[in-house]
Amino acid sequence: MNLLRKGGVTAWIIGALWAVTMSICVAIVISFSTGRPLAPTLLSAAALGGLAGLALVARKGEGLALGRWLPVGGAFLVAIAAHIWDGPAMRGTAETGALWMAVAWAGFAATVAGPLLVMLKELQPGPNSRHDFEAAVIRFLTGFGYVFFTAIVAIPFYVMVMTSLKSQQALLANPLDFSIDLSRGTDLFRSYVELFRDFNFGRYMAISAFVSVATVAITILFSVPGAYAVSRLRFSGQAVMSRSILLIYMVPMIVLALPIYIGFSMLGLRNSVFGLLLIYPVTTIPVALYMLQGYFRGIPAEIEEAGLMDGLSRLKVIWKITLPLSLPALASVSLYVFMIAWNEFLLAFMLLDDPSKFTLTRGVAMLNSSEIPRQHLMAGAVIATVPIMVLFLGLERFMTRGLTAGSVKG
Amino acid sequence: MTSTTPPVGAGPLxxxxxxxxxxxxxxxxxxxxxxxxxxxxxxxxISVKPVELADLRAPAPVVRDALRGSGDDLRLEYRLRNSSQEQEVRNVVLTATLPDGVLPAGDLPDACTLEADRLTCRFDLFEPGHRDRLALPVTLDGTSADAAKDALRAAPATATGESDNVLTDTTFTLDNFRKVFDGGEFWSVLWVTLFYTVFGTIGALLFGMFAALLLNKSFRGQGVLRGLYLFPYVAPVIAVAFTWVTLFDPFSGSINALLLQMGATEASINFFGEKPLALIMVTVFEIWRYFPLSFLFILARMQSIDTDMYEAADMDGASPFQQFWYLSLPQLLGILSVLFLLRFIWTFNKFDDIFLLTGGNAGTRTLTVNVYEQAFALSNIGAGAAVAVVIFACLILFAVLFFRFLSREEGL
Known part of the structure; x- marks a missing residue:
């Protein structure tokens, strides 16, 4: 442990790990954006990074301790060996081209040196305090975390969008090439045009929008009075009610979907948007009720009592006092319910067979067939994702509050 | 003197x-x-009924009518059949309306009566797969054959009948449960479910906590990152699941191409098609998709912790890891355990993700996927319902735990 806390050793290890991360990142970024082959050479990247780390710490020191120079020498040896067998940090082929190799190396140097400067700024050569050592480790972990999470979230969405803009041949020829051929002009959006023209996606979008908005409206209509009753009115069973609401949330959809499928088959409600609208709101009412009752509890009862004293009825109080005060909560709940309804897949998949009545998610599921090219499927995924993302980014404040209020407060 | 006592029971208000x-x-x-x-x-x-997918369409008589022949041999023909090959249909009644200008020109078939232009025919029993043909000689009066055909098409004959419905009769069976618990399959399904649930839940919590620690400080772009990290949860499952399938495709997937090019693997890997790997991949997907939820809750809790405590700890010389371990973690324990319970149940209930990624193949069939598999792929609705009952039993167990826990956890 004490050896680990020596400035040189810490810097060497952090530098090596960071450089490995960065060489992989740069290689992926260059590969995914240009389609040119580029592979990280981890050993040499580690050696280079370790060296950079050492240099950054050693410049602060004056005395030359043997403990500092041993790893330096080792790093040099490994680095030199790696340089001979492999490319430094990254290895390309003739296809990669000198220009992109230079870009890659420049990117690698910048992304290693810059963050390392910050990570190692408090480290001294020789023994460090536990506080400084851990601070450096945490700064490394933070940097790694940002890169890691951003990568795992961004890559799938990047691939989704880019695949939808490619042609079938280009995809098969080089699955890594996500560069956009701008010379194709509007032809880039061919998959989208075909989806809207030949696959009826405009209609599916309209149906999805209608179903989602109707679900929100019905949910609010049902859950506001319920939430008010549970949070404000005294009656026996109030405590049981406010708790058992969440229990409904625990019933798996597939367990309900089977009998609903059977019932709808017999009643002839399958293949109808009306049938969906009978089910969707009920899956969201309990959540909405739970979220709203939490919010209603936070509104001072005195305001409502003043309304009652002035001669308003309970329903008028809800309409004129409670609802205007809880507009932000209503926005959160609506957004959350809209998201659930828009994204719902299982029921739409089981209950709808008629292509003229598909919702958007059901329409995308239809595209998952070997006869339909991949870029159409991805274009469908983009069409399903974009509206909800736009809504979400525009109203993120409400969304996050809605999500957190949905289950736990404080 | 009247004694004043507090009112007993509920007052009118x-x-x-x-x-x-x-x-x-x-x-x-x-x-x-x-x-x-x-x-x-x-x-x-349903779980104790021998119901197959085909039983959902009740057996019924089907009728097609047509005007055939010409001149003296003109006749109205009704072809009847039992739609089911297995069950009989009783008390079949055919109802048809003769078009205007079409008059009967011979004897009615035995089973039929005619009142004005309404033709009614009755049959006691249609055997399974039974077919019948009725012919009624007619003449035309003041109308053409084409016009009569159009009129027939506008008002076709109808047929009704009664049949047993296996869903509502009183035959019961335990075969469904026997089938579900039969052989080693059930235990492998249960094992897959537990693996998926436990590791999916813990993984989502750990990654959520890591992400929350990253964003628990204010810097420029914090809002953007927070929005970005919520993407997997907000996007429709169908979009992200198909994206993963595309990304990890063994032939044209980018990840395989990347691994091959980096020399990490010799041959392309079938991520969602090989036995142990597919289960790991769907669990990873689950973690990826639901870490944002835990992240959001944990972050909300972290931001409500008083910062004075950390300043005091700093003064006392506590290192960052010590601060996390001795100060933050105990404060987060409440939300972590609530999240664990909720996520555990929801992951246990999850169906769409695995269904879209692997369809339950390659050793990824969980209990919920098994419901679908039994009911629709194997067309045995009863067995599917039996699996659903097993799921429900597990859930009641969880609910008991949940309630016991809730009574202690005041935060909820």
Missing amino acids: QRREARLAWGLLSPTLISVALVVILPLLAIFW
């Missing part, structure tokens, strides 16, 4: 309030009863 409360709750209660409670009861009923 209180009763009115309770009535109003139940009134306000009733739309919710009724809809939940119809869509949740009723199907749950139905599941128990």
